[in-house]
Amino acid sequence: MARAAARVPGGPALAEDPGARARLAGSRRRPVAAAGAAEDFDQTIKVRTPAAGAVYFNRYRLSRVLGRGGMGVVWLADDLKLERPVALKFLPSLIGLDPSAVKELKTETRRGLELSHPNIVRIYDFVDDEDEAAISMEFVDGKTLSELRATTDHGVFTTEQVAKWLPGVCEALDYAHFQRKVVHRDLKPSDIMAMSMDDTAKIADFGIARSISDTMQRLSISQLGVSGTLPYMSPQQAMGERPAPTDDVYSLGATIYELLSGKPPFYRGDIPSQLTSKIPSTMGERREELEIKLFADANRPVHRVRCVGDVRRNGTRHLLGDSGGLKAGRKAACAPRLRGQARRHGLLRHNGKV
Numbered sequence: 210m211a212r213a214a215a216r217v218p219g220g221p222a223l224a225e226d227p228g229a230r231a232r233l234a235g236s237r238r239r240p241v242a243a244a245g246a247a248e249d250f251d252q253t254i255k256v257r258t259p260a261a262g263a264v265y266f267n268r269y270r271l272s273r274v275l276g277r278g279g280m281g282v283v284w285l286a287d288d289l290k291l292e293r294p295v296a297l298k299f300l301p302s303l304i305g306l307d308p309s310a311v312k313e314l315k316t317e318t319r320r321g322l323e324l325s326h327p328n329i330v331r332i333y334d335f336v337d338d339e340d341e342a343a344i345s346m347e348f349v350d351g352k353t354l355s356e357l358r359a360t361t362d363h364g365v366f367t368t369e370q371v372a373k374w375l376p377g378v379c380e381a382l383d384y385a386h387f388q389r390k391v392v393h394r395d396l397k398p399s400d401i402m403a404m405s406m407d408d409t410a411k412i413a414d415f416g417i418a419r420s421i422s423d424t425m426q427r428l429s430i431s432q433l434g435v436s437g438t439l440p441y442m443s444p445q446q447a448m449g450e451r452p453a454p455t456d457d458v459y460s461l462g463a464t465i466y467e468l469l470s471g472k473p474p475f476y477r478g479d480i481p482s483q484l485t486s487k488i489p490s491t492m493g494e495r496r497e498e499l500e501i502k503l504f505a506d507a508n509r510p511v512h513r514v515r516c517v518g519d520v521r522r523n524g525t526r527h528l529l530g531d532s533g534g535l536k537a538g539r540k541a542a543c544a545p546r547l548r549g550q551a552r553r554h555g556l557l558r559h560n561g562k563v
Contacts, residue, residue, distance in 0.1 A: 217390075221478075244458075259284065261496040265286075265297070265341060268336070269286040269289070269345070270289060271286065272285040272286060272287060272294075275347070280300075280421045281299050281301055282298075283296050284296070285299045285301070285347075292443060294348040295345045295348055296330075296348045296349070297344075297345055298343055298344045298345075298346060298417075299342075300341075300343060301342060302341075303364070304421065305337075311337065311342060314335060314420050314421070316343075317417050318344055321415050323390060323437045324384075326379035326384045327363070327411075327416065328377040328378065328380055328410055328411050328412060329431070330349055330412065330414070332346050332347075334344060335462045344417060350401050350404060350405050351404040351405045352403060353399045353400070353403075354374065354387045354399075354400060354402075354403060354464075355466060356397040356399075361472075363466065363467055365470060365496070366468050371465065371468050373408050374410035375465070379461075381411075381456075382396075382457055382461065383409075385415060386454040386457070388403075388446070390487075391415055392452045392453065392456060392457055393412065393460070394452050395438055395441075396441065396461060397438050398468060400413050400414050405562070439465045439481065440473035440474070440480060440483075441459075441461070441464060441473060442484065443455065443456045443458070444459075444485045447485070454470060466495075469492050470492040470496050470499070470501070472499065474489035474491060490499075539555075
């Protein structure tokens with residue numbers, strides 16, 4: 210069985226707690242209809258890999274794995290009650306040991322249920338029992354932008370390719386920020402999906418991914434200070450400030466930067482320090498650094514963007530540099546609160562540096 214390097218704080222104390230041992234033993238029980246193959250998350254916590262054909266929560270029959278990572282495994286499943294395909298995201302068993310974490314995720318899921326937009330992956334339900342916990346979501350037949358980027362010849366997209374997805378992403382964020390007052394908090398290329406049939410972009414995991422990541426960090430002995438998607442965090446979010454829509458604006462900028470240049474603005478070394486004290490290279494300079502020579506527009510300046518509505522109103526080409534970038538000094542037609550936040554934080558600078 211494979212092992213990963215993560216432990217629970219106070220391992221010996223956990224071993225002395227009969228209740229904890231019982232919960233751990235319970236997490237190894239098998240599901241309805243088919244046995245799941247077990248694999249170690251670490252030497253303390255077991256995470257079972259479910260098997261195709263298994264029925265979970267007396268409702269979902271598993272079909273095939275859609276994706277897997279440190280924050281859980283996502284399966285394509287048949288909802289036997291509503292007779293529709295769903296994406297079922299199984300949560301790490303470590304989360305089940307923390308009642309507050311389960312409560313937080315249920316709250317985030319309820320907030321996610323309020324989001325109804327063509328460019329947002331719908332969340333259907335939070336389901337759990339004594340053995341497992343999972344989130345049922347809309348099944349999107351497509352790939353993430355992270356997966357698609359890996360299939361390109363140079364590891365980057367053209368501006369024309371990004372321009373197909375970006376308006377939908379901006380519409381989704383604008384809707385979530387201003388109509389539903391919800392912040393994603395973990396936007397990155399692997400959270401944006403492009404549908405196979407028409408290239409429609411959909412954002413997944415509003416609030417959920419960050420909640421899972423924060424919980425895993427809190428319960429793991431390996432404390433990094435921030436979670437694993439630090440390269441896409443705004444400086445304010447990395448310092449632990451209260452989440453704000455401007456965090457998503459910064460993450461969207463870092464995502465675009467990676468899609469067009471191959472890497473996020475900061476991706477090696479002391480990232481927390483760089484986030485708060487260093488101006489990243491332009492996308493053109495980053496392409497030269499990575500020996501990627503594709504686009505003549507890469508060196509044109511990209512100026513401050515105060516909210517995702519700027520991108521939609523001014524046109525995708527401006528942000529991507531096709532027309533020389535947004536003109537400095539142009540006012541953002543944003544809600545007053547977000548405009549004030551953007552002005553204070555200065556997420557994207559006027560000096561041509563992204």
